[in-house]
Amino acid sequence: MDQFILQILNGLDKGSAYALIALGLTLIFGTLGVVNFAHGALFMLGAFVAVTVSNVLTLSHKVVDETRTDFLGNPLQVDVPYIYDLFGQSAGDTIIDWAVPISIIIAIPIMVGIGFAMERGLIKYFYKRPHADQILVTFGLAIVIQEIVKYFYGANPIPTPAPEAFVGSFDFGVILGFDPNAIIYPYWRLVYFFFSVVIIGAVFAFLQFTTFGMVVRAGMADRETVGLLGIDIDKRFTIMFGIAAAVAGLAGVMYAPINSPNYHMGMDFLVLSFVVVVVGGMGSLPGAVAAGFLLGILESFASMSAVIDILPGINQIIIYLVAIIILLTRPRGLMGRKGVMEE
Amino acid sequence: MLGLEMKDFRLLLIVIGLTMLAPFILNPFPEGSEMAQFNAGYPDLMQRFVIFGIFAIGFNILFGLTGYLSFGHAAFLGAGSYGAVWMFKLLSMNVLPAIAISVIIAGLFSLLIGFISLRRSGIYFSILTLAFAQMSFALAYSVLTPITGGETGLQLALDDPRIFGASQTATGNIPVPSLFGLEMRSSYELEMGSWLFTFNVGYYLAALFMIIAFYMSIRIFRSPFGMMLRAIKSNQTRMSYTGLNARPYTLAAFVISGMYAGLAGGLMASMDPLAGAERMQWTASGEVVLMTILGGAGTLIGPVLGAGMIKYFENIFSKINETILHGWFAFLPDGLENLVVAMVYPFIGKGWHLTLGIVFMLVVIFLPGGLVQGGQKIAGLFRRKKAEDAKPNATEPAE
Numbered sequence: 166m167d168q169f170i171l172q173i174l175n176g177l178d179k180g181s182a183y184a185l186i187a188l189g190l191t192l193i194f195g196t197l198g199v200v201n202f203a204h205g206a207l208f209m210l211g212a213f214v215a216v217t218v219s220n221v222l223t224l225s226h227k228v229v230d231e232t233r234t235d236f237l238g239n240p241l242q243v244d245v246p247y248i249y250d251l252f253g254q255s256a257g258d259t260i261i262d263w264a265v266p267i268s269i270i271i272a273i274p275i276m277v278g279i280g281f282a283m284e285r286g287l288i289k290y291f292y293k294r295p296h297a298d299q300i301l302v303t304f305g306l307a308i309v310i311q312e313i314v315k316y317f318y319g320a321n322p323i324p325t326p327a328p329e330a331f332v333g334s335f336d337f338g339v340i341l342g343f344d345p346n347a348i349i350y351p352y353w354r355l356v357y358f359f360f361s362v363v364i365i366g367a368v369f370a371f372l373q374f375t376t377f378g379m380v381v382r383a384g385m386a387d388r389e390t391v392g393l394l395g396i397d398i399d400k401r402f403t404i405m406f407g408i409a410a411a412v413a414g415l416a417g418v419m420y421a422p423i424n425s426p427n428y429h430m431g432m433d434f435l436v437l438s439f440v441v442v443v444v445g446g447m448g449s450l451p452g453a454v455a456a457g458f459l460l461g462i463l464e465s466f467a468s469m470s471a472v473i474d475i476l477p478g479i480n481q482i483i484i485y486l487v488a489i490i491i492l493l494t495r496p497r498g499l500m501g502r503k504g505v506m507e508e
Numbered sequence: 509m510l511g512l513e514m515k516d517f518r519l520l521l522i523v524i525g526l527t528m529l530a531p532f533i534l535n536p537f538p539e540g541s542e543m544a545q546f547n548a549g550y551p552d553l554m555q556r557f558v559i560f561g562i563f564a565i566g567f568n569i570l571f572g573l574t575g576y577l578s579f580g581h582a583a584f585l586g587a588g589s590y591g592a593v594w595m596f597k598l599l600s601m602n603v604l605p606a607i608a609i610s611v612i613i614a615g616l617f618s619l620l621i622g623f624i625s626l627r628r629s630g631i632y633f634s635i636l637t638l639a640f641a642q643m644s645f646a647l648a649y650s651v652l653t654p655i656t657g658g659e660t661g662l663q664l665a666l667d668d669p670r671i672f673g674a675s676q677t678a679t680g681n682i683p684v685p686s687l688f689g690l691e692m693r694s695s696y697e698l699e700m701g702s703w704l705f706t707f708n709v710g711y712y713l714a715a716l717f718m719i720i721a722f723y724m725s726i727r728i729f730r731s732p733f734g735m736m737l738r739a740i741k742s743n744q745t746r747m748s749y750t751g752l753n754a755r756p757y758t759l760a761a762f763v764i765s766g767m768y769a770g771l772a773g774g775l776m777a778s779m780d781p782l783a784g785a786e787r788m789q790w791t792a793s794g795e796v797v798l799m800t801i802l803g804g805a806g807t808l809i810g811p812v813l814g815a816g817m818i819k820y821f822e823n824i825f826s827k828i829n830e831t832i833l834h835g836w837f838a839f840l841p842d843g844l845e846n847l848v849v850a851m852v853y854p855f856i857g858k859g860w861h862l863t864l865g866i867v868f869m870l871v872v873i874f875l876p877g878g879l880v881q882g883g884q885k886i887a888g889l890f891r892r893k894k895a896e897d898a899k900p901n902a903t904e905p906a907e
Contacts, residue, residue: 200631290873296631297577301801302872304794308865316854316862436638436790443635478651485639485646492628492636 167343171350172465174337178354178423180461181361182208185416186438187445187453188365189409195385195448196402199288200296202303205435206310207410210279211417212426213314214272216323219264222248263328265422272418273411280410284403307432315428322425327353331422357419364415365454368408372450381405385448440488446501456499460484516726519808523722527715530554531705538702545832546824551695551708552779553823557816558711558718559775564799564811565718565725566768570761571797572806573729573737577634579793580621580641584614584766586648586788588773590655593662593783600673601683601781603692603713607774614770615763622762626755629744641790648785661784685778687713692778710779717775718812721768726808728764737761769796798864802871804878813879818864826860833857 186208193201225244233241248257260267287306291299326332335355337348372378384391384398391398417426424430441460445452466472468480479486491498509517526533535549548554567581588610595606625636648656656662664682668675677683685692692710699705728734736757739747744754777783786792795818803814833849833856840848855863875881 287873295575297575297634298872298876300577300631300634301797302869304797305865305869305872309862309869312859312862312865316859432791436642439635440639443632447631478647481646481650482643485643488639489624489636492632493624496628496632 167348168469170337170341171348172469173462174348174350174354176462176465177358177458178461179464180458181358182416182420182434182457183438183441183461184454184457185361185364186413186434187441187457188368188450189413189416190438190442191445191448191450191453192368192409192412193406194442195450196381196405197284197288197292199291200299200303201288202300202435203283203307203310204303204409204413205431205433205438206307207276207279207413207431208417208420208434209314209426209428209431210310211272211276211414212325212421212430213318213417214275214414215265215268215325215418215421216318216426218268218271219261219325222246222261222264222267224248265325265327265418268418268421269415272414276411276414277407279414280407281403283410284406288406307435311428311431318428320428322427324425325421327356327422331356353422357423360419361416364412368412369450371408377401377404437484440484442498444488444491444498446498448502449498449500452498452500460487463487510723512726513730516730516808520719520723520726523809523812524719527558527719528712530557530711530715531707535703535705539704540702542835545827548820548824549706551693551706551711553819554708554711555714555775555779556819556823558714559772559779560796560799560815560819561812562714562718562721562775563769563772563796564803564815565721566765566772567796568765568800568805568807568811569725569728569737569768570765571800572811573734573741574758574761575741576626576629576758576762577797578625578637578762578765579634579790579797580637580639580644581765581769581796582790582792583621583641583644583788584618584769585773585776585792586644586783586785587617588614588770589777589783589787590648590662590773591770592774592777593664593781594655596664596670596685596777596781597668598671600670601685602673603685603687603774603778606685606778607717607771610774610777611767611770614773615767618763618766618769619759622759622766626758626762638790638793641788641793645785645788645790648788656785657783658785661782663782685781714775714779717771721771722808722812729808733757733760798868800878802868802878804880807877807880810878810880817879821860821864825856825863826858828857830857 186204189207190201190204193199193204223246225246227242228245229240230243231240233243235241246257246261248260251257252260283306287302288299291302331352334349334351336345337350339345341348372382380391380396380398381401384396384401388398417431420426437460438457441456442453444460445454445456463483464480467483472479510520512520531549531554533549534554535547537543537547548557563581563585567578570581571577591613592603592606592610595609599605621637621640625633625640628636649658652658666676666680666682670683674683687709690709692713693708695706695708695711697704697706736747736752739752740754740758747754773783773787776787796815799814799818800811801814802817803812804810830849830853833853834845837845837848853859855866871878871882875885877884
């Protein structure tokens with residue numbers, strides 16, 4: 166039983182990342198009808214926003230410390246971050262420590278801006294082209310973004326720690342009445358899960374309870390009619406693209422402490438996220454979220470040693486296997502709408 | 509000639525000429541000169557040109573004709589490589605059975621994957637092929653280690669049986685792949701003044717296969733079968749209304765292009781007898797997509813050009829470093845020199861992928877027909893100018 170709960174928990178954090186990326190992908194697909202292969206790159210950019218913020222916060226200048234000397238007996242030069250000068254040492258340390266959560270606030274405008282630029286500058290011209298062209302051009306864009314990041318940050322993963330308060334693990338078993346140390350779960354992953362639930366909830370609430378969201382949903386159902394009513398639906402869809410980019414970016418920001426960001430992390434996630442979208446159903450938002458968590462949990466169950474003993478290698482292929490079965494038996498996906506990209 | 513129209517036959521002759529004379533053409537700069545680093549006429553790179561040319565020609569039969577975008581073709585190339593290396597291990601070091609088995613294995617593998625994937629089309633087909641290829645990669649990397657060698661890849665060993673050949677040579681080494689005793693790696697070097705030309709056995713074998721592959725692709729393009737495939741691309745629904753089932757045609761195209769990929773994999777293993785799982789990864793599949801689109805999907809010569817260009821950039825362009833750049837722009841004043849170098853450097857050398865990505869995007873946006881279409885457009889401009897001078901003539905642009 167404790168193993169069971171542990172695997173569900175393990176699946177949740179990966180599942181949250183899948184769900185967030187898949188949510189953005191399907192949002193773009195549902196509104197603009199574009200298959201965005203550059204979405205993984207947006208996730209990666211988000212992670213690098215976190216890296217940049219923590220780099221900026223630790224920008225420092227050299228100060229000669231008279232009280233200490235180096236091994237030659239000269240006064241020691243110490244690096245003092247500019248942030249100390251502004252807020253003093255203890256507050257400065259706290260700010261540096263909380264770099265990743267601070268990045269969230271900074272990432273939102275940046276990612277929305279990048280999303281706008283992408284949609285207005287490139288994707289706009291591809292609405293009428295075949296899906297293959299959309300895939301190809303966004304694939305090219307993903308390569309370009311990756312290479313730019315690689316040029317500035319290098320090819321090695323950059324460790325980006327979570328705030329001190331969330332380092333360490335949390336003994337989940339004790340609360341549920343199991344033995345201590347039976348179910349151990351890192352705090353940050355718990356934070357990630359709750360964060361993703363909040364973001365997903367916010368996106369759904371935005372679409373469900375605001376006038377703007379209502380118009381967007383109407384546009385998803387029938388773009389032409391909404392246009393005939395005198396509503397500038399293209400503009401709203403552009404904003405939705407920005408929101409989708411921000412969702413992917415935030416998923417990336419928060420993922421940075423779990424997995425040190427490197428320039429190709431986006432591609433790794435993209436392939437799986439596409440599979441998630443397809444399993445959930447192209448254009449279905451609840452489907453994407455449900456499939457994201459489902460596949461994340463399924464993956465972690467498949468990596469249990471008891472399962473691997475029976476079916477070796479199943480943990481590597483389970484997601485693809487599920488996708489193949491779903492695509493062949495129920496092409497519209499778990500919660501796909503009838504008639505949307507079924508063929 | 510050979511069942512080809514005059515225009516196609518001329519194209520075939522050009523390709524034959526270029527591949528046979530490649531050691532000369534690719535080595536235009538004298539040895540030891542400043543420009544010698546741009547020489548691409550060394551065996552390893554020339555082999556790669558033609559092998560990836562075969563791969564791209566095969567991919568083009570599927571994507572260029574039917575419009576089905578497969579993101580998993582590298583799986584067939586990888587399967588072919590594994591098959592070939594196993595032949596080297598079990599049978600003998602002769603390349604012919606190895607290449608034959610690699611084509612057969614890739615054909616069977618693509619029949620299986622194609623049968624399932626082709627039940628869907630469009631984006632779903634792309635995702636399905638991607639999923640299958642990633643599955644093959646993951647399995648080859650982990651569980652199938654006894655067959656595939658796992659992380660280290662499949663390599664030859666001294667104690668392999670090799671029932672029709674020797675397990676090891678008289679000197680105790682692993683024998684090298686050969687064609688009835690003619691070693692793949694052996695080459696003849698011709699020195700002419702300060703130029704050095706290398707004629708490599710492996711290259712000419714691979715080039716021969718590429719010419720055959722190219723000839724077959726022309727025949728497929730011009731055949732009624734090729735016409736059917738084009739019909740699938742332009743309007744599959746209409747085709748099925750006329751009473752034709754598209755599935756057998758797409759499956760045949762898929763298997764043919766899978767066999768091309770297997771041939772490329774077998775040749776790759778013949779040149780260098782090892783096979784690794786990374787050849788199956790989806791980035792490798794993405795590479796052949798880039799090659800085909802860049803050169804021109806749906807054209808005959810485009811994929812070969814695309815493959816050659818990407819491999820040339822990957823091997824030659826990527827070697828240019830900052831020092832060489834400073835050498836080039838040394839004639840400029842110092843400040844300007846540094847500025848120019850700083851501006852150019854991100855795009856070449858190690859950053860060549862960035863250039864590739866940008867060029868690829870530009871091609872997809874402005875030239876859906878790839879570089880071949882670009883060439884035709886430029887040729888068309890000149891022709892129009894000439895036509896204005898003389899009388900207008902309506903020549904059709906060459907393929």
